[in-house]
Amino acid sequence: MxxxxxxxxxxxxxxxxxxxxxxxxxxxxxxxxxxxxxxxxxxxxxxxxxxxxxxxxxxxxxxxxxxxxxxxxxxxxxxxxxxxxxxxxxxxxxxxxxxxxxxxxxxxxxxxxxxxxPGISSVTSAPSSIGIPITRRGVSDSFWVITGTTQSNSLSKDLNLAAQSSATVMVLMGLRKLSLIVQLFSMYRDADEPVAIVQNATCENQKHVVGTLSDIEELVEKNKIGTPGIIMIGEVIKHRTPSELVELCNVQRQN
Ligand SMILES: C[S@@+](CC[C@H](N)C(=O)[O-])C[C@H]1O[C@@H](n2cnc3c(N)ncnc32)[C@H](O)[C@@H]1O
CATH class of the missing domain: 3.40.1010.10 (Tetrapyrrole methylase, N-terminal domain)
Structure with missing residues (x-):
């Protein structure tokens, strides 16, 4: 041709x-x-x-x-x-x-x-869509972005290292392995370590749950959270902007 x-x-x-x-x-x-x-x-x-x-x-x-x-x-x-x-x-x-x-x-x-x-990644837009700062001075010095689905379909070894750090951890393509991820993080972080999940971030059908390592699986099931979703783990989640302010920001975006 x-x-x-x-x-x-x-x-x-x-x-x-x-x-x-x-x-x-x-x-x-x-x-x-x-x-x-x-x-x-x-x-x-x-x-x-x-x-x-x-x-x-x-x-x-x-x-x-x-x-x-x-x-x-x-x-x-x-x-x-x-x-x-x-x-x-x-x-x-x-x-x-x-x-x-x-x-x-x-x-x-x-x-x-x-x-x-380049495009705006879900990595940064999912947390901001529900008012979570991905980093915050004195709370989180870094964020790690890891796939939950490696080429061999096993959990990435980097997740193990990330769990041992104090970083904010973002897991893409990880929802189907939530149980394994929770088990892994529970070995290194407290049961009350905050976890948030956002599905369809920035879309009209956006949904989210905010919980801890101990209750996130139950919350996901109860709220029927599915793919595509991003899992966020880390202390920064405690510093979430009140939802009224995030709502205001979304209304401006839609007009
Ligand atoms: C193949 S990866 C592509 C990532 C994409 N290139 C990015 O920069 O956002 C697909 C995964 O990204 C995440 N993802 C993409 N868009 C999303 C959205 N709007 N809300 C939540 N997660 C999203 C999910 O974890 C999904 O399984």
């Missing part, structure tokens, strides 16, 4: 879900796109910016069809060759647990120019 002279790949971070949390640069890339390949965690309203593009859903979610990473890489190359500018729209930031780098490598192997537009 002949390569289209406008062949290009732009990885765009769509942000955590609220349609207004994409960057201006991300919107410009969508407006210029010939093809958009988008994931399940992307707000579909963002596709309205891509007025002239072919839109292809490549995300995976229970019940929906889904493409493997190799198939997605092939689609990027085929579409860039055939149509020109491909925007790969990914939830949050494309290079935070997003396999964006694999897509960059695949495109570069075919001499397709690449651009990256």
């Amino acid at each position: 002949m390569k289209n002279k406008y062949a290009k790949l732009t990885l765009v971070g769509a942000g955590p879900g609220d349609v207004d949390l994409i960057s201006v640069k991300g919107i410009k890339a969508l407006e210029a796109a010939d093809v958009v390949l988008y994931d399940a965690l992307v707000n579909p309203k963002l596709l309205d910016y891509a007025t002239k593009a072919i839109k292809i859903f490549v995300g995976k979610r229970a019940g929906d069809h889904y493409k493997s990473q190799d198939e997605i890489n092939e689609l990027i190359i085929e579409n860039a060759y055939e149509h020109g500018h491909v925007v790969r729209l990914k939830g949050g930031d494309p290079l935070v647990f997003g396999r964006g780098q694999e897509e960059i490598i695949a495109a570069s192997a075919h001499d397709i120019p690449i651009a990256v537009v």
Whole structure:
């Protein structure tokens, strides 16, 4: 196949879900796109910016069809060759647990120019959406971001190290392993160590629970918290902004 002279790949971070949390640069890339390949965690309203593009859903979610990473890489190359500018729209930031780098490598192997537009990650937006400061002077000097689902599907060894620190710990893709994570942290931190979970942060269907290592599993079950969700563990959760103020901030965002 002949390569289209406008062949290009732009990885765009769509942000955590609220349609207004994409960057201006991300919107410009969508407006210029010939093809958009988008994931399940992307707000579909963002596709309205891509007025002239072919839109292809490549995300995976229970019940929906889904493409493997190799198939997605092939689609990027085929579409860039055939149509020109491909925007790969990914939830949050494309290079935070997003396999964006694999897509960059695949495109570069075919001499397709690449651009990256960073996005607002769920890592920072989930805590702020419920008023939790991810760091606070004198309380937490660092935050660790860890996947709950490694390539081998086992718990990451980093979780063990993180549990022994005093850091705020954020676990992505960890909800299905909540029990194991709670067991691990209970070996090193007190039973009343605060834990918060936010599902669909910044989206209209956002839900959250705030508890401790001893009761978080019960709260998750009682409140029917599911995926996609982020688990936060650490003392900073005690310093949460009162919910009336967080609500006020959300109302301004929606207007
Ligand atoms: C494959 S990772 C992608 C992360 C994404 N690149 C980011 O920067 O947010 C998917 C995981 O991110 C977390 N996640 C993404 N969006 C979320 C949201 N709006 N609310 C809560 N968690 C979210 C969940 O842990 C989910 O399982």
